[in-house]
Amino acid sequence: MRKKDLQALLDEQAARYNRPEFIADDPIQLPHRFAQLQDKEIVGLFAAVLAWGQRQTIIRSTEKIIALMGGEPYRFVLHHQPDDLIPLQDFVHRTFNGTDLLYFIHFLRWYYERNESLETAFSNGINPRDLTVENGLIHFHRLFFSLEDAPVRTRKHIATPERKSACKRLNMFLRWMVRRDDAGVDFGCWHRISPAQLVCPLDVHVERVAHRLGLLKRTQSDWQAALELTANLRKFNNHDPVRYDFALFGLGLADKGYQLSTGV
Numbered sequence: 001m002r003k004k005d006l007q008a009l010l011d012e013q014a015a016r017y018n019r020p021e022f023i024a025d026d027p028i029q030l031p032h033r034f035a036q037l038q039d040k041e042i043v044g045l046f047a048a049v050l051a052w053g054q055r056q057t058i059i060r061s062t063e064k065i066i067a068l069m070g071g072e073p074y075r076f077v078l079h080h081q082p083d084d085l086i087p088l089q090d091f092v093h094r095t096f097n098g099t100d101l102l103y104f105i106h107f108l109r110w111y112y113e114r115n116e117s118l119e120t121a122f123s124n125g126i127n128p129r130d131l132t133v134e135n136g137l138i139h140f141h142r143l144f145f146s147l148e149d150a151p152v153r154t155r156k157h158i159a160t161p162e163r164k165s166a167c168k169r170l171n172m173f174l175r176w177m178v179r180r181d182d183a184g185v186d187f188g189c190w191h192r193i194s195p196a197q198l199v200c201p202l203d204v205h206v207e208r209v210a211h212r213l214g215l216l217k218r219t220q221s222d223w224q225a226a227l228e229l230t231a232n233l234r235k236f237n238n239h240d241p242v243r244y245d246f247a248l249f250g251l252g253l254a255d256k257g258y259q260l261s262t263g264v
Contacts, residue, residue, distance in 0.1 A: 006213060007236045013247035018183045022246070027051055027058050028176055028185065030066070037189055038074035041118040041177070042108060044187075048173035049104075049157055050093050061093040065101065077108045100154045107144055122174065123192035132227065133197050134161050137170055161223045171226065172201040175242050185246075198242040200233060202226045205252025206245065215248075 001009075023029045031044040047062045068088050069076035076084070088105065089098040111121060125139020141160035144150075159165035179195050180188020200206065202225055210216035215232045218225040233241035 001213070003235075010233075010236060010244045010247045013250050014243050017246040017250035018181070018185055018243065020184045022185055025055060027055060027062065030059065030062050031176065031187070034073075036074060037117060038077075038112065039072070040187060040189065042073040042077060044173055044176050045118065046104070048169045048176070050096060051169050051172060053094060057093075064091065074112070077105060078112055080105070080109075096157055099151050100157055103149075103151055103154050106149070107147060110147060111143075117190070119177065119190040119192055123190070126193060126197065128194075130197060132199050132230065133171075133174060133193060134199070134223075134227075136174075136193065136197075137167050138162055140170070164222045164224070166202040166221055166223055166226045167199070168201045168203050168226075171199045171242075174198055175201065175245060179240065179242060181240075181243075195240045195242065196234075196238060198230075199226050200230045200242050200245050200248075202229060203249070206248040209248045209252045213248075 179186035
């Protein structure tokens with residue numbers, strides 16, 4: 001497939017899926033239910049961290065967390081009392097359990113008592129000249145587990161490039177918060193990180209289609225693969241490469257047997 005034909009396909013599919021109709025079946029619907037920035041951040045983080053398995057299961061589990069926080073995540077994080085935490089102990093979503101949830105709440109309270117927005121937990125690690133958000137992800141991971149009572153078991157739920165992880169869930173969260181256009185799907189409510197620095201979330205659908213399109217050669221699903229894919233997407237849109245996450249994800253969902261010619 002010639003480069004211009006591939007770009008036409010990606011642009012067409014991105015326009016098809018980057019639209020409000022996409023929200024209804026995707027976990028991004030959850031932060032869309034809130035108007036306050038901090039509510040969007042908290043709910044978006046939980047929805048992204050829990051994002052493995054079927055999308056409806058992810059949505060139901062995140063809705064349960066929202067309910068456990070009384071439908072007011074930011075208020076709950078800042079003002080909960082010890083007795084309010086008791087119901088959280090029984091939460092389970094796959095390997096994410098009550099211990100993990102309680103630490104997330106503990107960290108978020110500590111953080112929001114000192115900061116206005118979760119953005120700086122990432123952006124303070126990023127230099128404007130950095131090509132990607134890699135240093136921001138590393139900074140967030142170190143900050144998140146900087147509290148002395150951080151459970152060892154919770155570390156598997158916050159990825160970092162330092163461990164060669166593709167950081168799919170956190171890259172998705174950053175896409176939601178940072179990307180901005182007129183489509184109404186992503187929020188674009190963070191401004192200290194450039195959309196050009198975002199890295200494409202590498203889930204199984206995106207990875208499969210990217211291989212078939214010749215956008216990804218690396219066989220390991222790791223940070224280098226995410227960088228390779230993003231670098232190739234940047235050839236089509238240097239300012240907003242992760243726009244094509246919609247195209248790759250949509251193609252993967254639409255037809256798992258879709259036959260694509262390889263080569264960029």
